[in-house]
Amino acid sequence: MGGSATTTDRLKLTGASIGLAALVAGCFWLIAHSFIAQANRQQLNDLLQAAVIRLERQIDLAVMSLGELGAQGPYGCSPAVSRAIEDIAFRSVSIREIRVSSPSATCWADNDHEQIFQAAMGASDPVPSINHAYELAPIEAGEWKGLMVQWTTEDGSLTAFLATEGLLFDILPGELRDHALMEMVLSDQRVVSSYAPEGAAGLVGDFSEFGKASERYPISVRLMIDQAAVASWNRSFGSNIIAIAGLVSLGLGYLGARGLTRPLTPLRQLDDALSRGYIHPVYQPLFCLSTGRMTGFELLARWTKPDGSSISPAVFIPLAEESGRIDRLTFALLDRAGAEIGDMLRRNETLKLSFNVTPDQLLGSGFVESLSSRIGKAGFNPKQLVIEITERQPISDFEAALRVSRELAKLGIRLAIDDAGTGHNGLSSLHALQAHYLKIDKYFVDGVALDRKSAVLVEALISLASQFGMEVVAEGIETEEQRIKLLDLGIQEGQGYLYAKPLPASDLIARVEQGAKQMPKAA
Numbered sequence: 001m002g003g004s005a006t007t008t009d010r011l012k013l014t015g016a017s018i019g020l021a022a023l024v025a026g027c028f029w030l031i032a033h034s035f036i037a038q039a040n041r042q043q044l045n046d047l048l049q050a051a052v053i054r055l056e057r058q059i060d061l062a063v064m065s066l067g068e069l070g071a072q073g074p075y076g077c078s079p080a081v082s083r084a085i086e087d088i089a090f091r092s093v094s095i096r097e098i099r100v101s102s103p104s105a106t107c108w109a110d111n112d113h114e115q116i117f118q119a120a121m122g123a124s125d126p127v128p129s130i131n132h133a134y135e136l137a138p139i140e141a142g143e144w145k146g147l148m149v150q151w152t153t154e155d156g157s158l159t160a161f162l163a164t165e166g167l168l169f170d171i172l173p174g175e176l177r178d179h180a181l182m183e184m185v186l187s188d189q190r191v192v193s194s195y196a197p198e199g200a201a202g203l204v205g206d207f208s209e210f211g212k213a214s215e216r217y218p219i220s221v222r223l224m225i226d227q228a229a230v231a232s233w234n235r236s237f238g239s240n241i242i243a244i245a246g247l248v249s250l251g252l253g254y255l256g257a258r259g260l261t262r263p264l265t266p267l268r269q270l271d272d273a274l275s276r277g278y279i280h281p282v283y284q285p286l287f288c289l290s291t292g293r294m295t296g297f298e299l300l301a302r303w304t305k306p307d308g309s310s311i312s313p314a315v316f317i318p319l320a321e322e323s324g325r326i327d328r329l330t331f332a333l334l335d336r337a338g339a340e341i342g343d344m345l346r347r348n349e350t351l352k353l354s355f356n357v358t359p360d361q362l363l364g365s366g367f368v369e370s371l372s373s374r375i376g377k378a379g380f381n382p383k384q385l386v387i388e389i390t391e392r393q394p395i396s397d398f399e400a401a402l403r404v405s406r407e408l409a410k411l412g413i414r415l416a417i418d419d420a421g422t423g424h425n426g427l428s429s430l431h432a433l434q435a436h437y438l439k440i441d442k443y444f445v446d447g448v449a450l451d452r453k454s455a456v457l458v459e460a461l462i463s464l465a466s467q468f469g470m471e472v473v474a475e476g477i478e479t480e481e482q483r484i485k486l487l488d489l490g491i492q493e494g495q496g497y498l499y500a501k502p503l504p505a506s507d508l509i510a511r512v513e514q515g516a517k518q519m520p521k522a523a
Contacts, residue, residue, distance in 0.1 A: 056216055081100060121159070167184065206227045206228070211223070280302055283300070354386035363404065367404065448489075473494060
């Protein structure tokens, strides 16, 4: 009797334990999914913040450019003012047109568009910024759409017209793009830029709305996204989550749940990704436009999460820059690239490897020494390396930049001006850095076979590069017509999807080896 009772009690205890374990596991599952939903919302907000920053930087550039014009003195259309507005319109890809107006005269950077832009201005209804001297308005000049930034003073007005249509196309990760609508709007809800997938009119489902406003300008970004798409995003559990689930089932549910309900901040996510190697290199080939032969490749960063989803570089690169983690990211990519393609590079001495560095990195204390040590450990030949100076930040000290450039040149490392004319530094960086390469932005390349102005701008860049003894590289080549036109203009080297998308190391090595087999042997 006693034995039977004990057995019964044990069975009851076992059943209760199983029930409790199931309850704890169920609770964990709910908590984990709640955590994922909260993390997804945070990531969407981070993406919207990145979109706001993009537009803020466009407006910043316009305001800086108008400030340069204002420094010229009384407004008018003197030869000096005309040269200044043409220079600003030329060196910035985001500024489509410049207008200077005073009671005595009005002049434009491109007189061919004067009437259509003047009519568009007349139909605009500007919204004042925080600084009421500046006003913003969406504008349509024929088929062209963008944002007008106007600075009014006692002497007259200075106006810049910004291209904004391409600002949202790559903000969302691929798995969400077909299920979302995005808009950049002014404070009065007029649209400045928008993104909608093909067939957007047929989108169905229940939509959630997200928004993020600028603290500096009367602009905001809003997102309408299918709830089902968000609910299924990032739902795959990695091995770490599964391990935690096991611990929870063994009785550590409280601690595990307590930890999970505190979602990682964007910076902690970035630190975790760097520590675990989730941010990894891919390689965008460069090629000879006339022969199709590979001449090198650019090192790019990709963040792939354990479940296969990704975070856009447009989100994590600015975050790394602004948080002081960009050196760590750059060196981590170089370390991994050395392990992945170092042997292949040493076997192919004519190939070059380029990678991005910001002006702040370039001017950072001990940058050259740290870089030299790092590339030595990675086994790279400095003569095969090219540093591309990005223009997301202004160069604060041109004299110091020139000194660093000369130190790098002594090591054999070459410099390139990336996206020339599209950022804060403009063409002033050509002389300051004594760079070896000038990289023409995809924006110019997109229109070079169709738009006369784009071709003229490319010709001017080529002429400037020639005067400074620089070679020109075209970015974003996607069609055969662009390749032929760029070759006709005198450009010998480029990169883009026409030749290859960014490749993982294994695919790059296979392509290099295949190209080596096809090259004719010396007699």
